[in-house]
Amino acid sequence: MSYIPSSVLLEQMRAGNTWALGRLISRAEAGVAEVRPTLAEVYRSAGSAQIIGLTGVPGSGKSTLVGKLAAALRERGEKLGIVAIDPSSPYSGGAILGDRIRMTEVANDPNVYIRSMATRGATGGMARAALDAADLMDVAGYHTIVVETVGVGQDEVEIAHASDTTVVVSAPGLGDEIQAIKAGVLEIADIHVVSKCDRDDAGRTLTDLKRMLALEAMAGTRRAWTIPVVGVSSYTGQGIDELLDRIAAHRAAMAASGQGAERRRRVAEFRLQKTAETLLLERFGIGARAFSPPLADRLANRAFDPYAAARELITQTIQKEYANDLA
Amino acid sequence: MSYIPSSVLLEQMRAGNTWALGRLISRAEAGVAEVRPTLAEVYRSAGSAQIIGLTGVPGSGKSTLVGKLAAALRERGEKLGIVAIDPSSPYSGGAILGDRIRMTEVANDPNVYIRSMATRGATGGMARAALDAADLMDVAGYHTIVVETVGVGQDEVEIAHASDTTVVVSAPGLGDEIQAIKAGVLEIADIHVVSKCDRDDAGRTLTDLKRMLALEAMAGTRRAWTIPVVGVSSYTGQGIDELLDRIAAHRAAMAASGQGAERRRRVAEFRLQKTAETLLLERFGIGARAFSPPLADRLANRAFDPYAAARELITQTIQKEYANDLA
Numbered sequence: 335m336s337y338i339p340s341s342v343l344l345e346q347m348r349a350g351n352t353w354a355l356g357r358l359i360s361r362a363e364a365g366v367a368e369v370r371p372t373l374a375e376v377y378r379s380a381g382s383a384q385i386i387g388l389t390g391v392p393g394s395g396k397s398t399l400v401g402k403l404a405a406a407l408r409e410r411g412e413k414l415g416i417v418a419i420d421p422s423s424p425y426s427g428g429a430i431l432g433d434r435i436r437m438t439e440v441a442n443d444p445n446v447y448i449r450s451m452a453t454r455g456a457t458g459g460m461a462r463a464a465l466d467a468a469d470l471m472d473v474a475g476y477h478t479i480v481v482e483t484v485g486v487g488q489d490e491v492e493i494a495h496a497s498d499t500t501v502v503v504s505a506p507g508l509g510d511e512i513q514a515i516k517a518g519v520l521e522i523a524d525i526h527v528v529s530k531c532d533r534d535d536a537g538r539t540l541t542d543l544k545r546m547l548a549l550e551a552m553a554g555t556r557r558a559w560t561i562p563v564v565g566v567s568s569y570t571g572q573g574i575d576e577l578l579d580r581i582a583a584h585r586a587a588m589a590a591s592g593q594g595a596e597r598r599r600r601v602a603e604f605r606l607q608k609t610a611e612t613l614l615l616e617r618f619g620i621g622a623r624a625f626s627p628p629l630a631d632r633l634a635n636r637a638f639d640p641y642a643a644a645r646e647l648i649t650q651t652i653q654k655e656y657a658n659d660l661a
Numbered sequence: 662m663s664y665i666p667s668s669v670l671l672e673q674m675r676a677g678n679t680w681a682l683g684r685l686i687s688r689a690e691a692g693v694a695e696v697r698p699t700l701a702e703v704y705r706s707a708g709s710a711q712i713i714g715l716t717g718v719p720g721s722g723k724s725t726l727v728g729k730l731a732a733a734l735r736e737r738g739e740k741l742g743i744v745a746i747d748p749s750s751p752y753s754g755g756a757i758l759g760d761r762i763r764m765t766e767v768a769n770d771p772n773v774y775i776r777s778m779a780t781r782g783a784t785g786g787m788a789r790a791a792l793d794a795a796d797l798m799d800v801a802g803y804h805t806i807v808v809e810t811v812g813v814g815q816d817e818v819e820i821a822h823a824s825d826t827t828v829v830v831s832a833p834g835l836g837d838e839i840q841a842i843k844a845g846v847l848e849i850a851d852i853h854v855v856s857k858c859d860r861d862d863a864g865r866t867l868t869d870l871k872r873m874l875a876l877e878a879m880a881g882t883r884r885a886w887t888i889p890v891v892g893v894s895s896y897t898g899q900g901i902d903e904l905l906d907r908i909a910a911h912r913a914a915m916a917a918s919g920q921g922a923e924r925r926r927r928v929a930e931f932r933l934q935k936t937a938e939t940l941l942l943e944r945f946g947i948g949a950r951a952f953s954p955p956l957a958d959r960l961a962n963r964a965f966d967p968y969a970a971a972r973e974l975i976t977q978t979i980q981k982e983y984a985n986d987l988a
Contacts, residue, residue, distance in 0.1 A: 374966035381963045392719060462967070595961070603957035607949075610971035614945055615938060622937065630930035634922070636708045639701035640789070644937035652979075
C-alpha cells in the first residue's frame with residue numbers, strides 16, 4: 335500500500351472515516367515530520383470539544399470508571415473520544431492494552447472512539463502527542479474527550495491537568511506507597527471521585543478527602559468553584575450521573591467566571607513549552623549523535639566530567655545544527 | 662549562616678562530615694551553578710563504588726527490602742549509601758518520606774547514609790541529580806550504593822538501569838494494572854527478586870518469572886550471565902543473603918567478561934545525554950520566558966499552531982541565548 339499523505343487522511347477523517355483518524359494519531363504519536371502541517375491545520379480548527387482529564391493512582395479503578403462514563407455519555411447523546419495513556423515498556427515498545435478490555439460496554443459503539451497511546455518516546459513527546467490526538471478527535475466531531483492517565487509521574491499528572499475539567503479518582507484500601515504517590519495528584523482536581531463506593535471502607539476515603547478540602551477552604555483559598563467529592567461505584571452504577579452533572583456544572587462555572595479562557599491560555603502555554611522541548615531535543619539529538627560516542631568514552635574513563643562533556647556536546651551541536659537559525 | 666562554598670564542603674565531606682555530603686547533594690539536586698565545578702571534580706574521583714539499581718512497581722516491597730539488604734551488608738562490613746527516588750508532588754513540592762520509616766533498622770547506623778530525592782524538576786534533571794548523588798557518596802567512602810526508584814515511568818526505569826547491577830523486585834498478588842506497568846521493568850533485570858515469599862501465592866510469581874526467562878533463553882539470547890530469580894521475605898529474612906551473593910557474582914561475571922566496562926560506557930553515554938538535556942533545556946527555558954507569553958496568547962485563540970509557535974520560540978531564543986556559542 336502506498337503512503338497516503340496526511341492532508342488526504344484529514345479529508346477522509348472530516349468525512350467520518352475513523353481509520354483515517356487512527357492513522358493520523360499514529361503519525362502524531364510517532365512524531366513524523368510529514369504530519370505536522372496537517373496537525374497545525376487541525377489545531378487551528380479545534381477547540382470546540384470539552385476536554386476532561388481523568389487520573390488516579392494504579393488500582394483506583396480509572397479505566398472501569400471511564401467505561402461507565404462513556405456509556406452514560408452515550409445515553410445523553412454525546413459522541414465521545416477517549417485518549418488513554420498507557421504504561422508501556424521503554425525497552426520492548428508497544429502499549430499494553432490489558433485494561434482497555436474493561437471498556438467492552440462501549441467497545442463496539444461507533445460513536446465512541448477509544449485510543450490507547452504508549453508513554454515512550456522523546457522527552458515531552460507524550461504530552462504533545464496526547465494533545466494532538468485530542469485535537470484530531472475534536473475536529474473529527476467528538477464532543478467530549480476524556481484523556482486518561484495513570485497518576486504517577488510528572489508528565490502524566492500534567493497531561494491530566496491540561497484539560498477543561500480535571501477529575502481525580504481515589505479508591506479505598508490502597509497501600510502506603512500508593513497513598514504517598516497520590517499526594518501529588520490530589521491538588522489538580524476540579525472534581526474528586528471516590529471509586530468502589532460499594533465497599534465498606536469507602537466512607538473513610540470520602541471523609542478524608544472532604545476534611546482535606548475543608549482545611550483548604552479554611553486556609554482562605556477562595557475560588558469560583560467549590561470542589562466536590564463524588565462517590566461512585568462502577569459495580570452498582572451509583573454516582574455516575576452525578577459525576578456527569580458535576581462535570582457539566584464545572585464547565586458552566588468556568589465559562590461564567592471567565593476562568594475557562596484563562597485556563598485554556600495556561601494549557602496553550604504548557605503545550606507551547608512541550609512542543610518546543612520536543613523540537614529542540616529532537617534537533618539536538620540528531621546533531622548530537624555524531625559527537626556523543628568519543629565524549630562518552632572519555633567520560634567512562636572518568637578523565638572528563640559530565641558537565642564539561644555536555645557543554646562541549648551542546649556547543650558542537652549548536653555550531654552544526656543551529657547555524658541557519660542565526661543567519 | 663553564611664554560604665559555605667561547595668569546594669569547602671567537599672573538603673569537609675572527604676574528612677567524613679556527612680552534613681557536608683548532605684548539603685552537596687541538595688545543591689546537586691537543586692541544580693545550582695556554584696556546585697558544578699565541585700561535582701565535576703567529584704566525578705573524576707569517583708568510580709570505585711559498586712552501584713546497585715533497585716526498582717519495582719508500587720507495592721512490591723522495595724523499601725523494606727532495601728532496609729534488609731542494608732542491614733545484611735552492614736554485617737559484611739560494607740559502608741552503604743542509599744539514594745531513594747521518591748514520588749513527589751509536581752504542585753506542592755517536597756519528597757514524601759513515608760516509606761523511609763521502614764528502614765529503621767539501619768536509620769541510626771553511621772555507616773549507612775540514606776538520602777531521599779524528589780522526582781520533580783527539570784526534564785532529565787532527576788537522572789542527573791541521582792547519579793551526581795551516587796558519585797558524592799562514592800567519593801565520601803561508601804563502598805556500595807543502592808539507587809532505588811519506583812518502577813513506573815521511563816526516567817525511573819532508566820535510572821535503575823544506569824548501574825553496575827540492576828535488581829527488579831516483583832511481588833505476588835498485585836492487580837492487573839500493576840502487572841501491566843511491570844512489563845516495562847522486567848527487561849532491565851540482571852537479578853529478579855520475588856518479595857513476600859512467606860505468602861502462599863509467591864510460588865506462582867516465581868514460576869511465572871522463571872518461565873519467562875526460560876522462553877527468552879530458548880529464543881537464543883545467549884549472555885555471559887544467567888539471570889537468576891531469588892525469592893526473599895523481608896519478614897522471615899529468607900533469601901537476603903542469597904541476593905547479596907548473587908549481586909557479588911554478577912559483579913564478578915561482568916568484570917571477568919569485560920562487559921562491566923562496556924556497561925559503564927553505556928551509563929556514561931546515558932549520563933552525558935541527560936546532562937546535556939538538562940543544560941540545554943535550562944538555558945532554553947531561561948531564554949524562552951521572554952518570548953513565551955505573547956505566543957501562548959495567539960495559541961489559546963487557535964490563531965496559531967503549536968509547531969509554528971514552538972519554532973518561533975526556539976529561533977528567537979537561540980538568537981538571543983546561543984549567539985555566543987557561534988562566535
